[in-house]
Amino acid sequence: MTTTLPKTSLSFRDRMDVENGLVDRKIFSDDEIYQLELKRVFGRAWLFMCHDSQIPNSGDFFQTFMGEEKVIVVRNRQGGAEVLINACRHRGAAVCRAHSGNTSKFMCAYHGWTYDLNGNLIGVPGNAELYDKTIDRKSWGLGKAAQVMSYRGFIFATLDPEAPPLETFLGGAGKVMIDKLADYGDIEVVPGVIRHRLKANWKIGMENDQDYYHVGITHASLFDAWQSSRAEVNQQYWIDNKGDIILGEYGHITDTMPGHFHSSIFPHMSLLTDLLQVVIVRHPKGPQELEMLYFTFVDKNASPEERKAVIDRNIMRLGPSGMVEQDDGENFEFCTTGSASQLLRDRPFNYQMGLGSAKLKEGDDRDFPVFEGDRTSEVYARWRIQCWADWMDAENWDDLITNHSLPAAR
Amino acid sequence: MTTTLPKTSLSFRDRMDVENGLVDRKIFSDDEIYQLELKRVFGRAWLFMCHDSQIPNSGDFFQTFMGEEKVIVVRNRQGGAEVLINACRHRGAAVCRAHSGNTSKFMCAYHGWTYDLNGNLIGVPGNAELYDKTIDRKSWGLGKAAQVMSYRGFIFATLDPEAPPLETFLGGAGKVMIDKLADYGDIEVVPGVIRHRLKANWKIGMENDQDYYHVGITHASLFDAWQSSRAEVNQQYWIDNKGDIILGEYGHITDTMPGHFHSSIFPHMSLLTDLLQVVIVRHPKGPQELEMLYFTFVDKNASPEERKAVIDRNIMRLGPSGMVEQDDGENFEFCTTGSASQLLRDRPFNYQMGLGSAKLKEGDDRDFPVFEGDRTSEVYARWRIQCWADWMDAENWDDLITNHSLPAAR
Amino acid sequence: MTTTLPKTSLSFRDRMDVENGLVDRKIFSDDEIYQLELKRVFGRAWLFMCHDSQIPNSGDFFQTFMGEEKVIVVRNRQGGAEVLINACRHRGAAVCRAHSGNTSKFMCAYHGWTYDLNGNLIGVPGNAELYDKTIDRKSWGLGKAAQVMSYRGFIFATLDPEAPPLETFLGGAGKVMIDKLADYGDIEVVPGVIRHRLKANWKIGMENDQDYYHVGITHASLFDAWQSSRAEVNQQYWIDNKGDIILGEYGHITDTMPGHFHSSIFPHMSLLTDLLQVVIVRHPKGPQELEMLYFTFVDKNASPEERKAVIDRNIMRLGPSGMVEQDDGENFEFCTTGSASQLLRDRPFNYQMGLGSAKLKEGDDRDFPVFEGDRTSEVYARWRIQCWADWMDAENWDDLITNHSLPAAR
Amino acid sequence: MYLNAEAQNEIEQFFYEEAALLDEHRYSDWLKLFTEDCRYWMPIRQTRLATQMEDEFTKPGEIAFFDDDLPGLAKRVHKLESPYAWGESPRPRTRHMYHNIRAIAVEGAEITVSCNFVFYRSQLEDDVDWFVGRREDILRRVDGQLKIVWRSIFLDQTVIEAKNMNQFF
Amino acid sequence: MYLNAEAQNEIEQFFYEEAALLDEHRYSDWLKLFTEDCRYWMPIRQTRLATQMEDEFTKPGEIAFFDDDLPGLAKRVHKLESPYAWGESPRPRTRHMYHNIRAIAVEGAEITVSCNFVFYRSQLEDDVDWFVGRREDILRRVDGQLKIVWRSIFLDQTVIEAKNMNQFF
């Protein structure tokens, strides 16, 4: 089997050979590619912002990112969600200094320009005395996301006015992924969003979510602590391994691993939805740095015991102190360093696990293709990276809609 | 009123629309523009070095910067001031390790090449034994500023041999700004120059000096501490607001605000000269970093009480621990970050305060135009940035002399 | 004598004027030049890895660098030394986490791919269950140096398959340098390799090794501590100064200074071999950073007293805490900063000491030219930098072999 | 309030012994310093508006970095002592430093002690992390020995910049 | 010279209480620890030639970062507690740590105490500063209570790299 790639052309699709499971390592650390990602991926896609339950009332806000830039998601007086860029239009200073909270307006602490919950400029100190009322307020509101939509309480935003509606982007597959979490009841985010930075490329973090191959090794000490033998672990992840695999258009993915059911909405949102009830978002902060946000969901009507159980299962596993994820951070960083190797510049990363093992599932009546096969497989990573190339090669949304890959067995 | 700029041309003048008060945010964070600034602004202008009183005697020296590079201002035996680049001509090591002091010569601690107070190479260890006397000492003196001149004890230097004399550069307006401070008597710098770094663009710091708009908001807690009401503050800065405005050629500026009288000699020297007796210099250390130096001046013949009063007024207000400036640093950094926003790339900063409110003052007999109008205004910032564009667009000093903007009402 | 260089052409040879002792300062800090150095110097030359005695038994390993990248030198089961790139072929994570030790294999802690001591991929977890045995192990071994050879127990490696044999690269001169240390007996490396980083260019560090000019000044405090007068020091380094000078092809150098005999194998290995028994390697970590490794050698059969004496002589002098080298680090950093000066951009560094003082030695029967003259001289630095230009200008090894400079009096 | 020198000295020495166990990676021995009914808790800290600081830290029962009882801690200890704990392979060089140790409440057999901590960690070649914050411990004397009943750890950063928080505080 | 354990303990606890007040941003309470005639002084430190170190620090009456009497401190406190103190909005997470506390002189009712300090500050998301140096305090017992008569703060850096020095040391 070949182990090299054709010399890189200008097309990103040519930076990989998904049939043979080869991917150019450079895409995980190169700055030029990253700058284009900010435009073509994060500048176009619908990005998860936060959940309705985090900002129930007018003035409630939550601060997150679109690409590298700070945005404020706020509940306006009309009951809608606004996504505002956290930079004053006068001279660019920040208008909000908190991760979350409640406010009636956003005031810039430099000269006091003030914006309402819709981002409109409503206050200009000295407007009469100093500006002679010449400031055209309508033109100087805060920058905003181009579109904001939500699906079952999950608020998304896009910077691209030409992006199709959220549900088109999600497709049947994407919706199912969110449904799985939303169906846990009348869900809400438990107070406390963990924020964690790593010196790693955001895509390497994403790939890990459906990577059941690393579990037995990376987390061996955990199973040791849990006294489950390697044999049991392998049985679970290597043998009892057949099942549904969902590959959605535009790069959405779900494994259906019992106790995991890790779903990813392209590009950077993951839902852990079987044992856990968690959303992880991985914001890029440079080609070799990311910031991860962790949201835990629980049914508002859950009993105190149920609620505690959900939270404990999560805390015990996730975040920089979680007994599972403690082990992952270092691997993300090592892989990012390895991807930048010049000596190995021409040796692609290996994505050959489960090549061709996923078959189209017959007689599944869902409105999107479902595959079946080994669920411990790199089929997820191959699909995501192939879709990523579609996004990177497309000139605009029309181009992407026309030319994006359709799920097929591989 | 328009709120956009024409697509950027190669001309810096086109990066702003001063008539409408719009300025391209990019100039406050872009590295390429910054590199050109080092050449066309800091490589050409007369830059303030220090004051005669800091180096009264032969061998007294003070270390500062020209652009990003370290220079030593030293009193030579002839009584003149030399500006020497702090890098040995042998292999580049530093020849001076102190901010200030007194020395009879500068010896490089690597191999001992020694330079006199004029920067001449006077000592080469082993000159006879090892070099067989072949070193041509005349050719290997320390690098020096192209010209050094002073005005009323303020020492300036330029890297451009073609720069016109200091007084031409200062012009009538610039001289008046220095006179205001020099006229406090037989002035000297009080020992203790504060050095403070911020992650901010140098121009954002400069603009703040004549920014009386931010005072009531940014420093609200100070007025609170001083128990002066917002009404009083507004009265002072918004209403009792008419007065002279001086816009000098090449970008020099003075407001005539009582108790302030903040003057700026382009590009990076500010004089606070009514209540305070201070000079601030803002050295660039990258597109998004600066180092500020603070000099306090007092009349040598002042009584101990007067002297203490001057110093106290200053300490209480300036520097990283000053009750006023404590509040400013964060704004400078926030604005610099905001200027780098890609999402707001096409939305210029707003410079619309007091558009057209400054009128030429009739019958003022000073040898430079004087304007009058609201003294809390962005007329200063507009003038400075327009002049900055002249500097950036000019090929050389001749070009600048021929094509620089002349002060006019705007 | 001229003190300027012709305007830089594309040739590196033109960045210096060795006849007149002038070298473009830019080569010590420019990033573009540095990137090319990684390819043309560190990507081609035979680089010292470690000594046989550090990895006597199968599985013993020592981690070091080739250029910027981490490599593992390991004793394989066949008794040979392998040089493996420390990055897993699956997704790039590190396969070895220690500076040195002993292991039977290298396992990647991410997914458990395992490599034998020859770098062959021998273990792929789930090979049958998950990969259906499709992984072509032969194609997925660790990256390796192109060639590994040793001379008298000193292990070298090169990344260039076309590099000539190690002994050709070393030549008669290079071999003599190693012989001098190897002849101390049945030598071994004393446990404890010091690793020290500096913000300095690697070439500036290298030049210091044959720089006897700085000794009396930089280390003046040491002689003070040792109570030897400046006169004595000068006598030793300036007067009792005549002797052999060895300039080897490709840039190898030896002074024959009593008590020093500092030899450098191009590009980055130095042997201190008269009073001391030490090897220093200077790994580049960017144009303005390096990491230095210190190896101390002693005769296995030395008496405890002799052994202690060797070690004490070394500890007392070298490394960040050594009484000699404590003084050097700062100079390396200062010179690197000075080399980046834009104001001095057109003023070359001075390499004029001992110009033309080294003459070819008649009737020396060694199989390489030997020169004689002042041993405190920049002849070494001139020769090294001229050879460096040969490496940088050559398209490949053939080109280098054909066009490299031959030692000649200068 | 403050304790007399002897009582203060006993508590300081108790914490210093504890720090030594952690920095020597003797986790099982460390575990013995906790009572059966202990709680080990590190809430999440969030950047909040000045007027809304009451929600700066998450509350018991909400999300936390650590919220362990003795069996939970025991699992973590087992893990750290496992031969497969790559994060401990090789062991990071950790240094726990306690400052400003103050008794802030005494209630029957239990005493509440506050201290500021600096937890320094150096791993592999050049990987350095600093964790800084305040700790609050409820100590109880159990047949002569001081034991930890409840430990609350209040970290000062709201965004964790370290690769992980494998070790204990 | 050094104090006996009890006297030393009292002073240490006094400083630890003080640090707690600062880190809890209880500035007005903190202010009460100073005497009417107090002085709070932080000179400027400059890089000087080795032979001219006597001028390393500016002298009283020359430029200083802080040179306040009680009313001056009160103004600063008032400012920090003002609702418009944006730098305190939200409050930075500060941690004052004192080390090597030593009595270096006793003169009548006044005792001079030296300590090394590490002042850690974490603000907003990822803005971290470290201030390190030595402090010298003259303490006086005023009706039973220790109070601060003169505080001198000697910072170790000559170029301040922090955004500001809003808080107290």
Next chain:
Amino acid sequence: MYLNAEAQNEIEQFFYEEAALLDEHRYSDWLKLFTEDCRYWMPIRQTRLATQMEDEFTKPGEIAFFDDDLPGLAKRVHKLESPYAWGESPRPRTRHMYHNIRAIAVEGAEITVSCNFVFYRSQLEDDVDWFVGRREDILRRVDGQLKIVWRSIFLDQTVIEAKNMNQFF
């Protein structure tokens, strides 16, 4: 084991005095704190496999950063106090901070004390280094005065990122 408050206090004050001498660059006075037969030793720390940690530090007789007897220390002191000690020109601003001071063994007239240290150094304009680790001292009472018989310094970093280690720990 731990000492009573008075004994503990004496040792803490002894170390604090010592730190003051170092930070005041009074190296000759500092040297007087050592006995004639003293040893001052800082082994090299290496990143090793977890299973081979016994070799993490070099052993006496192997390479070390410092391995001095009194005359050796005296040479270093002489050097630091020499007018040509460029590294001390100007003097770096150093701050030695000791934490978690514990007596870990008493044997006849000698007591072994462990402490964690943070050694902060600020030089020239903006050159800052942090050295963190653990120290172990054997102290002996010589006609009433405590003296240092053996000092072992265990640094936490394996790659020194500081420009040098000119000063003492």
